[in-house]
Amino acid sequence: MDLVESYKEELRLVRKPWTGAGIGAVVIALALLPLLKTDYLLYMGTVVFIYAIGVIGQNILIGYTGQISFGQAGFLAIGAYTFGHAYAHGFGIAVGILAAGMMAGVFGLIVGFPSLRLKGPYLAIATMGFGVAIYQILLNTDAISGGRMGFTVEKFPALFGLSQTTTFYYFTYLLAIFFTIISYNTISSYVGRAFIAIRDNDISAEAMGVNLARYKLLSFSLSSFYLGVQGALFAMLVGFLEPNSFTFMESINIFVAVIIGGLASIGGAIMGAVFIIVVPQLVGGMKELVPVIFGVTVLVILIFEPQGIAGRWLKIRLFFRNWPFR
Amino acid sequence: MEKFFQYVISGLSTGSVYALVALGIVIIYRSTRILNFAHGDMATAGTFFAFTLLGMNIVPALSFPLALLFGAALAMLFYFFILIPAQRRSVTGLGQIILTVGLSLILQGAIAYLCGTDTKSLDFPLSDSKLWNFRGVVISELNLGTLVISLVAAILLYLLVQKTRLGLAMRATSENLPAAQTLGIPTRMVLSLSWGLAAAFSVLAGLFLAPALLLDPFFMLEPFLKGFAAAVLGGLQSLPGAIVGALILGVAESLAGGYITIAFKNTLAFLIIIVVLLFRPEGLLGKEFKERV
Numbered sequence: 001m002d003l004v005e006s007y008k009e010e011l012r013l014v015r016k017p018w019t020g021a022g023i024g025a026v027v028i029a030l031a032l033l034p035l036l037k038t039d040y041l042l043y044m045g046t047v048v049f050i051y052a053i054g055v056i057g058q059n060i061l062i063g064y065t066g067q068i069s070f071g072q073a074g075f076l077a078i079g080a081y082t083f084g085h086a087y088a089h090g091f092g093i094a095v096g097i098l099a100a101g102m103m104a105g106v107f108g109l110i111v112g113f114p115s116l117r118l119k120g121p122y123l124a125i126a127t128m129g130f131g132v133a134i135y136q137i138l139l140n141t142d143a144i145s146g147g148r149m150g151f152t153v154e155k156f157p158a159l160f161g162l163s164q165t166t167t168f169y170y171f172t173y174l175l176a177i178f179f180t181i182i183s184y185n186t187i188s189s190y191v192g193r194a195f196i197a198i199r200d201n202d203i204s205a206e207a208m209g210v211n212l213a214r215y216k217l218l219s220f221s222l223s224s225f226y227l228g229v230q231g232a233l234f235a236m237l238v239g240f241l242e243p244n245s246f247t248f249m250e251s252i253n254i255f256v257a258v259i260i261g262g263l264a265s266i267g268g269a270i271m272g273a274v275f276i277i278v279v280p281q282l283v284g285g286m287k288e289l290v291p292v293i294f295g296v297t298v299l300v301i302l303i304f305e306p307q308g309i310a311g312r313w314l315k316i317r318l319f320f321r322n323w324p325f326r
Numbered sequence: 327m328e329k330f331f332q333y334v335i336s337g338l339s340t341g342s343v344y345a346l347v348a349l350g351i352v353i354i355y356r357s358t359r360i361l362n363f364a365h366g367d368m369a370t371a372g373t374f375f376a377f378t379l380l381g382m383n384i385v386p387a388l389s390f391p392l393a394l395l396f397g398a399a400l401a402m403l404f405y406f407f408i409l410i411p412a413q414r415r416s417v418t419g420l421g422q423i424i425l426t427v428g429l430s431l432i433l434q435g436a437i438a439y440l441c442g443t444d445t446k447s448l449d450f451p452l453s454d455s456k457l458w459n460f461r462g463v464v465i466s467e468l469n470l471g472t473l474v475i476s477l478v479a480a481i482l483l484y485l486l487v488q489k490t491r492l493g494l495a496m497r498a499t500s501e502n503l504p505a506a507q508t509l510g511i512p513t514r515m516v517l518s519l520s521w522g523l524a525a526a527f528s529v530l531a532g533l534f535l536a537p538a539l540l541l542d543p544f545f546m547l548e549p550f551l552k553g554f555a556a557a558v559l560g561g562l563q564s565l566p567g568a569i570v571g572a573l574i575l576g577v578a579e580s581l582a583g584g585y586i587t588i589a590f591k592n593t594l595a596f597l598i599i600i601v602v603l604l605f606r607p608e609g610l611l612g613k614e615f616k617e618r619v
Contacts, residue, residue: 113604114600114604117603117604117607118607121355121361121423122558122562122603126600128554129555129599133597136592136596140593255427259424288435288438288443289439291435291438292432294428294431294435295428295429297428298427298428298431299408299429299432302421302424302425303412303415304415306417
């Protein structure tokens with residue numbers, strides 16, 4: 001872990017100039033990606049950005065606040081369908097995304113209430129029940145889900161003379177950066193410290209003056225807001241919604257991304273999102289083996305590297321910081 | 327009134343399958359404090375094993391017990407080769423639950439890879455269409471068989487836990503692990519047997535569900551979630567609670583499906599979970615728990 005010498009340093013987004021240069025290089029490289037003119041790469045980038053938003057949100061909930069959740073697919077569905085209906089009724093994209101996030105946030109608040117009384121495995125069941133219930137409600141409510149025909153959402157328009165893919169790439173790129181910065185700031189503020197205190201020991205956090213109910217609910221609804229936004233962007237990406245995009249497996253996917261990326265690390269959340277998007281592409285023809293790879297990775301990570309990819313990355317950096325002098 | 331009894335009977339039959347699943351979940355939770363998210367997938371693996379054996383023309387009387395053993399072996403291997411190393415490296419309780427999620431993904435993928443994702447039908451000795459009529463209440467041979475087998479399994483479990491030395495060791499281990507260790511109980515052996523027993527129960531449920539649901543790599547997901555709901559309803563710590571919870575859930579589902587609407591039959595289980603967790607988190611027959619600082 002990095003050594004922090006003052007509060008001012010703690011609040012800085014980037015602490016070492018070289019780290020800044022590295023992050024800057026990645027950000028600029030991603031901004032220049034459309035110059036390669038490969039739609040495939042752009043599409044993959046877009047999917048990663050979209051997932052990164054939700055995974056960062058879940059990392060705030062699972063990694064920082066320590067509240068387990070298996071209901072991600074439910075929030076995604078709420079976000080996606082809210083956006084779809086708002087957009088279809090003539091509201092703008094910005095309003096639609098905001099509405100999607102808000103709606104998911106409100107549901108997050110409702111699901112958060114059991115978390116005031118439940119812990120660990122019990123909370124996992126309650127949230128899982130929520131996710132599956134939303135899926136089944138969608139299956140049976142044609143007015144929301146469009147029934148057998150599915151629900152078509154208009155794709156993101158092409159703007160500024162760029163192609164549709166490129167415009168949407170830049171849009172998700174900016175949103176992903178926005179949510180990353182917001183999350184870093186949330187975590188280093190008093191809200192983030194309250195979250196971490198709750199994770200480490202909720203009773204002593206309460207004794208130290210953290211309002212448990214308030215911050216647990218805040219964490220739930222904040223993370224659900226992120227998922228709602230992810231759902232809205234997903235709706236615009238695929239242009240077609242059906243309940244089967246929001247099964248329990250989808251929750252597991254996002255959960256796996258959080259674990260593999262590394263708990264309590266926003267950079268890790270992004271790496272986790274990259275992992276769950278890129279690995280299935282690398283496997284190619286044998287789609288059935290993707291869950292096996294995810295499962296084995298989860299086992300290996302939990303047993304050998306509980307901090308995930310982010311923890312391994314940090315160790316590699318620390319190793320090379322003084323290399324070859326140890 | 328006959329309609330009512332009809333719903334209750336079919337509800338009891340479904341509930342008895344949920345009870346088998348719920349019993350497995352409770353056995354594992356009681357002994358190791360782990361919520362086994364791979365429970366359904368262990369059942370699927372065992373059922374597919376039985377399917378493969380039947381495909382090789384091995385009689386059901388032999389292939390079904392072998393399938394139970396296969397499921398048990400799978401769970402014990404997981405306990406010895408994943409869970410124990412994880413505990414040595416002091417993975418947290420939540421981490422251990424996530425390990426079972428990992429196992430569930432592995433089993434799911436492996437089954438889909440080895441057996442394909444298309445649906446298959448299992449040649450079951452009991453038939454779904456042969457019906458018996460008791461004064462207007464109709465019950466199929468399969469449902470009756472399910473009820474009987476679940477009842478027998480539950481009684482055997484009761485005898486095992488309450489009347490044998492192994493059962494005593496199991497109870498002692500779940501009560502207080504360090505104390506049981508000090509008293510010379512081979513806790514690892516006992517715990518691995520608990521895992522194996524639980525997996526065998528879930529495979530049994532899988533075998534009886536397969537003829538009605540058709541076999542595919544995800545066919546146990548829903549029954550597993552129901553078993554979960556039943557275990558929570560009855561109290562995650564209590565074996566009789568699991569049976570009571572499962573029967574209540576089965577009957578409630580059947581009545582709701584018959585009298586209200588079939589569409590939301592499956593959502594009911596999760597409504598029950600959330601309501602129970604909010605108002606009585608320890609379940610119907612569970613002991614109330616308090617946390618000390």
